[in-house]
Amino acid sequence: MPRMREKENYRARLKAVGLRHTLPRERILSYLDRKNVHPTPEELYNGLKKRGYDIGLSTVYLNLHVLREHGLIYEFRDPKGLTRYDGYTEPHVHLVCTSCGKVEDLLLKNLPELDLSQAQKAAAEKSGWALENFRLEFRGLCPNCQE
Known part of the structure; x- marks a missing residue:
């Protein structure tokens, strides 16, 4: 039952900003929705693949862009200049x-x-x-x- 509630939470978050729910968006949000997780797009892609998700790197990049543009995730550069993403919503x-x-x-x-x-x-x-x-x-x- 907790997984179903989590899925509905992602659906509601996407809908609230005018986006439709897709599995890649849900999986990206789920991956980023944890404390101390700040992956590069490639690290996110590899992490999703390790979880057994069939997702393309271009799909990861596209959805990161869309989720960032709609305020659901935060993009920043680390001291080495790498672009990283954060979806953890606690202040x-x-x-x-x-x-x-x-x-x-x-x-x-x-x-x-x-x-x-x-x-x-x-x-x-x-x-x-x-x-x-x-x-x-x-x-x-x-x-x-x-x-």
Whole structure:
């Protein structure tokens, strides 16, 4: 039963932004919908293949573009210049290692003293922009690269 609820969740998310449900979109969202998962398109493709899904690399690229354009996933570049994707929807910041390129999620609820909504509001007031959301990234060395 949990799998059916998950499937309906993806259908609803796609429908909410005007997209029809397809298996590739559902599988990509499911793969990206986990904490600390920030694959390149090729890593995502290989991960889906390992799960036994018959999907083409061009299908992965096409759907990543569509899902990003509709705000269901986030695209960013890591310190090495690789394009990575994030579909984790809990409010979080990225911790990015400038040495090895590792990207890790840190939940905002674990940083209660960091109120980014106030910063967003102030930025909107000062700039005149109608800001919809924000992304924050902390860069430094991960524990492994500090050794």
